[in-house]
Amino acid sequence: IPGTDRLSAIGILKFFDVAAQNAYDNFFELPNAPPAPKTNVIALDQKIVFDWGFDIAAAMATETSSIKGYDFQGYNVYQLPSASAQIEQAKRLATFDVNDAVGNVEDKFFDASTGVVATKVVQFGTNSGIKRSITVTKDAIKGGAPLVNGIKYYFAVTSYNYNPSPTAVPNNVENPIKIFTVIPQSPDPGITYSYSPEDTIKTIHTTGTSDGSSFALVIDPTKVNGHNYEVTFNADGSWNLDDKTTSTTKLANKTNLSGDGNYDFTDGLQVKVLGPPLLGKSWSYVSASPANLSPVATAADPSYTGGRWLTGGSHGGELFFGGIFMEPNFWGGTTVTPDKYTKVEIRFRPMASFTDLNGNGSYNIGEPYTVDDPTKTQKAFMYSGFSGSSYLGFFDIPFTAWDVNDPDNPRQLNVALRDRDKNHQWDLHFAASPADPLLPNGGDQRFNYTFILISTYDASGTMYGDGSGGTINLWGGPNGDQIDVQWTMWVNDRGNGGMLAEESIFTLIPNFVNTQADVFGFTANANTNSSAQAVLDVEKINVFPNPYYGVNTEELNKFQRFVTFNHLPANAKIRIFNLAGIMVKTIDKVGGSQFQRWDLQNENGLPVASGVYIAYIDMPDLGTTKILKLAVIQEEQILDRF
Template sequence: MAYGDTQEVVIAEMAAGAQPGIDRLGALGLLKFYDLEAQLTYDNFFNVPIAPAIPQVSVTELDREIVLDWSLDRDAVEATESHDQFGFTFQGYNVYQLPTDYATMAEARRIATYDKFDGIAKIEGLAFDITSGVVTRKVLQFGSDSGIQRYISITTDALSGSTPLVNGTRYYFAVTSYAFNADPNAVPNNLENTLAHITVVPQGQLPGNRIYTETSAGAEADQASGTANGAFEWWVVDPTRTSGHEYEVFFDLQHYYLDVDGHWKHTNYPDRVGKRGVTDQSAAYLTGALVTSTTVGTANLTLTVEGIEDSPDYNYADGVLIKLPPTVGINSVEEHSSRGGLLTEIDYANNTIFVGDSSRSAYGGFQGGGETIVINITMPTLPLTLWFKIYDDGWAESDPAYAGYAALGGGLVDGEGTLTVSEIGYSFRTQNHWNIKDVTADEVVVEDQTVIGGIDFYTGETHYDLDGPTFDGLQGALTAGSYETPINYYSISLESPTGLTTLSTSAGATSTRLRIINYTYFSGTISSWAYDNFGFGTTVIEELQQDYELRFTGVWAQRTLADGRTYHYIESGGQMATLFAGSSAAAVAAHPDNPTPGVDNDFLVRIPFEVWNVDDPDNEYQVNFMFRDREQLATSDPMYAWNIANRMYAVIVNSPYDEATVIPGNANPLSDFATWVLVFYGTDAHLGDVVSIVYANPIQLGIDTWTFTAPAAQSYNAELAKQDIQDELNVFPNPYYGVNSQEINKYQRFVTFSHLPTTATKNKINIVFRTHFPDICG
């Protein structure tokens, strides 16, 4: 040090030892361990980290069973599981059985650990070993990535060799929470609550009470509406809390913004941050949020198009015109509409953005509501008010046949109004949620759930079914389902009565297999929708979730063409399908079945299978079909009506089959029902074969629901109570010989009465004392 330099020296006073079993060397090792802990305290500027909040445990005493439940106080659960302090974050729960109501942690028997599924599992750390007198590394927490659970049913005594619990006997338990610090230098690296002793006495039903279910009883809920592929299961956590009510699982969406405090929050208004303009002229409107951008000095204005699905005349919207204040600069625009790729024009002179157009196309790009427009702007002064206009696409007015719909909407009506955004957050998101409503009580009891099939739909984190909230003595989980619109078939299978056909879903030409794949095999494709790939067809989810069968009923024959080539065709069975394209215009013009030879027109060809819509087994119907012969040339020999050995691009048209109607291969009312594209790389099939093609049915908000009825609520009857007391009143121990195994000293003498009523006007207990004197005189 140079003259005038100063140095701060921090001194800590510590002591160790004075514990049974610790000698002088052991005390020195313990002192070094305390020094490590003191260093962590100093590094945190004497802000000493603490364990998460102690779980608030509710106790239910049943017949030879105990239920400990710490899920009921959801605010307390949130306080515990959101613990994040000086590097220590909540990791899990431990459940202990104790020998007495004053037992220490050293005497406790851990019977369960419920920890987060995050790959941490067992936690090793430094601890002082009293036997060796040294600091050593050992397992301190015994997690297993089990997933979080907030209740436990206990039926055995872990301190007595897992024998069944005995009614009337006192047992002692504790539930703790613990946190983990991933810093390898942290000492300690985990913090756990002290024991909060819980005394419980298992017993049968209280006098007069009747319980109508048992722990873990449950079932799968019934799908009450909609067609989504999904499942909801429920089960009993606490049989004394069930209600007997009817419950409904329903789905909604919620908009969020990430506030400056780092927490996701609901917007200030229902489903929005911005306030809906008061001058709107139709069902359509905008909502929005302003969020910070990664580019300094700018922000992203995310606008959501709402209400289109409520249009009374079923019209869509062609475009959205937005005008910002002149003090706000426009940097870029990104749109996410139903059709995508809409023309976006920025008029910097007037400070407007036009996404789409006002063409009255009758098939607008904003179709279902929920589409977003993201505008990167210079950081504005709040509140920010913008003007917008949403242009009606005029579908109901485009055809006299739709006059009835046009009348419902009052003609062409554009949505016009203002939007005010008054706050700024860090990000913006919209989530679909599942919720549970007590229909009987008209109360939502569980809300904003995002876990489906054990996976958080948005974060991808793994959760087990027991991780969810409990309600009215029950717990439930959405065990299957998805919100995502299908882009390919979900499954494909073959039933071959002859056993001669092999189904394959890999690419590559073949003449020995029936090979059918999705169109997304090809790069650059975003789905197997006909609309996305050929520019015609439907985007309506109700149409795209239908299931189909290909039934091979066609009988092949052959004939010699005028030019000497051999032509294989279907002489009977199968169905007529539209050939709308070939390998070239010349190939189509020269096709043997072309009714106008030499002309490249769409025409009908008989194919070897029938296509059936089987979505409703009670109402199956045959549908239309169209295809492109991708490989065969005008000179191919042999020539096939349906190429059995190479690519055929086929389109299912979900309209009732008409063997005489050509379905045009372009935008047309007849081709509006086109749904999916299938790629046939080989069609080596046999009579009687049936191919089943299933398309996933996503969960649709406001449409799909599941319902279930909870087991009946616990009841009480005064007359039954009187009889129960006479029959089942219990005392432990009985007889009492002056000793009770639960007495801790000679001055504590007691017996325990169980199966008493919760309340009584008068209890009279007769106790008979019998004193035995030994005959010492012979």
């Protein structure tokens, strides 16, 4: 009986009973593997490319497979020792799995050596993300030796799924292996490939100013066609690949901008388009030169000689220590589309004086203040909350805001504030501790947000407020009457000179996303097929193994003896002579691959004797010939079949 003793026999019985019960419960509709990958195999010079992304419909059928709780999880690539080998003999070369929380897949199995049901890793996922091609250059069966042209190798590409249910037996199903027999080879005579697998073709950003980028990755060098291509963008940010040579669209409405391996293939290429996310990219703070310090700051700290006085406060923003957000990354909506965000300069004026409400002799955030030059400031639309009914009015702020995308023609921008404490001024985020009843709102100046808008500054104060309560929803949803915010500031006192300690410029730079104005172009250089090159390639013609020393590693048995000529043109006549000048064999090669075998037999079908032979190769299409010498040492023949 199975198992090592009666207890293990019962254990294996229970193990198989679970699978049988699951089959019964599902009316014997057993889980199936995802559709097998439709794979194209490209044999190259000491390289083999496996491409299962060339038919995107087939790839999608595999990757969207969901059968009774079993969802597609990944691909495996194997090398095998022979065309008849089993999966247990295979070397796994790679696993490309969905980037999720699954990773390795463990499942139960019966261990015949111990007689117990154990658990082991059966799928070696790494959350690598899906990839649909691989280039193999090493022989994993022989310890990583380089692939050799003219030698047969055996591979398989499979897909597998996974069911996370603890009651799923098994919890994964993989395709049966379909073995590909592949012979690496140099290009046929006269052919020169413009690229190698995984070469990168750079694109040129011909129009537009986005921070996006694009490039083409060569998957199948044999299919590169010399065409001109353009990447263009749609209003929703999706992109297209247009073949300008044929005036056709190869890819349309693609949305992947991540740069991962999950891009479609076309014409032997994988074109990748990258687009920056809708985030702030960078910020800068520059003190005025010459310095223009606040007398309030220098009175409070005589050692202050200038420098940044505000900070981010770790509020979760993408810039400035968490204090700066592009509005979609804050809590509210905006009418600003991704292609409209601008580089903004905020030009601060230093504090000139303040009203000491609590009499402590120093400035406390929330106390009224003035700046050195009010003519270089502007007003802001202020709200105590986020609806039109919370509109407070149009009041002075200590800075101006500017769109400087065109630095030669800066455009002043509107600003809105969330003035939670209703003191009608711009304040930093701060809370007095303990509360101070002499300060506005007890010194609680938290959650005072500054919104930099996209609209041109309205000095009349009528654009966002009607002067008697306001009509704009500062923080509305997609269908609300929302304001056109591009940047949100939620900033704190840095503890260096105090609020408005100096004149300065604070600059915010967004990621400039891909827009309809952006175009990337490139040319995929064509492969060449030249008769002149084919004549030169005659020098590459060879025969292997040479010498033939009793055996060829490619032979299946002792009744199949041969050597192989390589790098031959489509049509050739091979005449083989012994050293006495007697022709022992004529081989006519007509079409087909660059390889041609000689079975080491003469014209009468008898094995040739050991010795040195001359191969005279006539290539009429090229008008040239080649002579090779070949040594044959035959194995001693012992008759063991009667």
